Each structure stands twice: as structure tokens, then as C-alpha cells.
Amino acid sequence: xxxxxxxDRSQAEDAAQETFLKAFAQMKSFAGLGSMEGxxxxxxxxxCLNILRAAKRRPELVTSDLGDNETEWLERVSDSxxxxxxxxxxxxxxxxxxxxxxESLQPEDRLALTMIDGEGASxxxxxxxxxxxxxxxxxxxxxxxxxxxxxLEKLLGHRG
Amino acid sequence: MKDIHIVDILDNAxxxxxxxxxxxxxxxxxxxxxxxxxxxxxxxxxxxxxxSRTSEAAEHTLNANPFFExxxxxxxxxxxxxxxxxxxxxxxxxTGAIVASMAATTAALAVLTFVAxxxxxxxxxxxxxxxxxxETVVLDQDQDDNQLTNDQxxxxxxxxxxxxx
Numbered sequence: 001x002x003x004x005x006x007x008d009r010s011q012a013e014d015a016a017q018e019t020f021l022k023a024f025a026q027m028k029s030f031a032g033l034g035s036m037e038g039x040x041x042x043x044x045x046x047x048c049l050n051i052l053r054a055a056k057r058r059p060e061l062v063t064s065d066l067g068d069n070e071t072e073w074l075e076r077v078s079d080s081x082x083x084x085x086x087x088x089x090x091x092x093x094x095x096x097x098x099x100x101x102x103e104s105l106q107p108e109d110r111l112a113l114t115m116i117d118g119e120g121a122s123x124x125x126x127x128x129x130x131x132x133x134x135x136x137x138x139x140x141x142x143x144x145x146x147x148x149x150x151x152l153e154k155l156l157g158h159r160g
Numbered sequence: 161m162k163d164i165h166i167v168d169i170l171d172n173a174x175x176x177x178x179x180x181x182x183x184x185x186x187x188x189x190x191x192x193x194x195x196x197x198x199x200x201x202x203x204x205x206x207x208x209x210x211x212s213r214t215s216e217a218a219e220h221t222l223n224a225n226p227f228f229e230x231x232x233x234x235x236x237x238x239x240x241x242x243x244x245x246x247x248x249x250x251x252x253x254x255t256g257a258i259v260a261s262m263a264a265t266t267a268a269l270a271v272l273t274f275v276a277x278x279x280x281x282x283x284x285x286x287x288x289x290x291x292x293x294x295e296t297v298v299l300d301q302d303q304d305d306n307q308l309t310n311d312q313x314x315x316x317x318x319x320x321x322x323x324x325x
Contacts, residue, residue, distance in 0.1 A: 003217040003221055004217055009220070027236065035229075036229050036232060036233055037229055074205070091216070094212035095216045098213035099213060101206070102213065114210065116174055117175075117176075117210045118210040118211055118214030119218075120174075120176070142171050142172060145170070145171045146167075157198070
């Protein structure tokens, strides 16, 4: 769960530790009727969202921040047919770029986009994990897609 | 069709979830609209990036032992049961004396309320059957004696006068 939010292993481990500490402290609030996994997932989600909110760092993805390899990657991907699989090196570049793209989004938008577009989760599943209403999940995902698309359009526009 | 921009379709749902007809609509429009063509390209790259990021995260995901949840839940239930018993014991230790004394007082009051009035009723019934108590009889006898004595005294006083007349 923490890896959804943090690519850095130590950050993900910190979030996981905090999750288990909170779960231990709030053990009395667990009624024992529902799934423990679901209960822990919700605590983990809220913990990760809080960490990201506290960071308050949403650097905009701009062309000047792109490395040569990232610019090359963008050119290659946009010029070639989209179905082409990425090799290991390209995957690393793609994940770096994706991380920076996600960092520019609000934590809630990021979660909705990652779960729905990345993992193929349904709106209902995201609502269960987060405790949000389905309409909020839809709005968050819509906004995240729009922002991510706009950021990439900007990069592609500058490149062109 | 050319005038309807496709950005809303792109933002409404994941690209992978779009139907074949929606994709045909997008491609047809993108062929004639440069802005939408760029939007479609950006959306495609965005989807590719997000997929790459989540597949990498999935590789790092640690799967817990399948029995983990069962074991944790069993331990939790056991703890809950012991906590429940311990709470009752602690409550009894703290309030046992006062609860016991209150129970004893209540029992005593119940005895006085329901048993003692029954005894009084029996005495009253006896009193109703026997209208004169031994004391009354004795006192009455005294009164009679006094009255007789007084009469005798009066008679004795005035008897001399009557005899003198």
C-alpha cells in the first residue's frame, strides 16, 4: 500500500511503521466484524495521505527539469507506435517521469489516478479503501487525469 | 463530429477502459483537430507512465503470509476476552465492598418491610379477638374498687348525719 504513494523504500517503510503503530493504538476501535486487511488498508491510506499533505511539495513538471534521457524518452514514445513495449532502461526512465508527474498532483488526486488508471481498481473499490463517496472518487480521478494530461501536453508542446 | 472535442472523453475514464466506438471517435476527431491530437497523445503517454509506476510498485509489494490475518484476529479475540474478564474483576475489586453493603441493606429493608408488618397484623388480630387485656381488667377492677371505696366513704360520712336526724 505504501509503495503506491512512495517510490523511495525508506519512505514506504516509515509509512508502514506508522500505519502499524496507529493500528496498534486504535486496536480498540476495530470491531472485529469486518476484514482486518481492509481496516489496515484504510489506516495505511490515511497515513500516507497525511504524510504527503504535510510535505506540501507539489513541484510542477516543467521542460527545464527534464533530463536528456527523459526528453529522449518522450520523443521516442510519442513518435513511435504506442503499443511498443518498454525495455528495462526505458521502464526506469518512465517510472522516474511518472513519479515526478504524480508529485505535481494533490495526494488525493494521485491516489485516485494510481488506483483507477494504474491498478484498474473500480470507483467502488477506491471508495471503500479511502472512505470517500463514489462521486468524490470520480471527481478526483477526473481532475488528476486532466492535470496529468495538461502537464504532458505542455512538455510535448515545448518539445515540438 | 469534427466540432465535438474529445478531451472530456479522455478525462472521464481511463484510456484502457474506453470502448472501441469511443476510440474510433477520438481517432477520427484527432485526425482533423491538432489540439485534440496532442491531448490524445498526452493522455496516452500519461496512461503509459501511470501503468509503469504501478507495475513497479506491485513488484515491490510484500505479500503477507495468508494465515497472518487469521492469526492476528485470533490473538485479538483472545486479548478482547481477557480484557473483558479483567475489567469485571477490577470493577468488583473497586466497588465490591460498597455493592455488598448496599445489597445487605436492601435485604434488611426488605425483611423489615415484608416480614415485620405481618407480625404486627397478627398481634392486632389477637387484640381484636380479646377486647380486654389483663391490664385493662386489673385497672378496671381498681377503678371499681376505688369507686366502691368512695361510695363507702361517702355513705359512712353521711350515714352518721342521717342517723342523727
